[in-house]
Amino acid sequence: MNSAAKVLLIGCGSLLFCAITLFVVLIFWVATTPEGGVKLGNEMDQYALDYIAENDLLNESEEVLAYYDVTIRMDGTEAAMVTTDHVVYHKLGNTTSIPIIDISDINHRQEPFIGDVIEIQAVSGESMKIEIAPMNQGESFLNVLMRKWESLRDDAA
Numbered sequence: 001m002n003s004a005a006k007v008l009l010i011g012c013g014s015l016l017f018c019a020i021t022l023f024v025v026l027i028f029w030v031a032t033t034p035e036g037g038v039k040l041g042n043e044m045d046q047y048a049l050d051y052i053a054e055n056d057l058l059n060e061s062e063e064v065l066a067y068y069d070v071t072i073r074m075d076g077t078e079a080a081m082v083t084t085d086h087v088v089y090h091k092l093g094n095t096t097s098i099p100i101i102d103i104s105d106i107n108h109r110q111e112p113f114i115g116d117v118i119e120i121q122a123v124s125g126e127s128m129k130i131e132i133a134p135m136n137q138g139e140s141f142l143n144v145l146m147r148k149w150e151s152l153r154d155d156a157a
Helices: 003-032 046-054 138-156
Strands: 064-069 078-083 086-091 094-099 103-111 115-122 127-132
Touching: 046 064, 046 078, 064 138, 078 138, 086 127, 094 115, 103 138, 115 138, 127 138
Parallel strands: none
Antiparallel strands: 064 078, 078 086, 086 094, 103 115, 115 127
């Protein structure tokens, strides 16, 4: 076997080894991160509860009813939630919060590659859009939001 063939075999072998190692690391990383998707209050992961508390995202009397972490790393830096009082969207330190009692309209549609798109309109004119990726239980998030909104509207009437 000539030296060029040896170099080629060593190079290909090294690439194959690196690819297999990267695949194993990726599988390990996916297996050790919290499961994604919409979480209801009883399913909340500790990292999310800690992040919410550390960043003062809720009032003391509020509880999370539905939570969706948008990030792949599941670190809470971009998340949407429905609480007992508000619908909240938090992204990179900026938080938008609309009191549920002040919501005038909620629209929902499903986009093929985006997933569930929920648009919320407040009486004040403020708007919020929440996108929940396909196969992440967007319908559960919407159901919690709609039930809370309808309940508060019925109580106000």
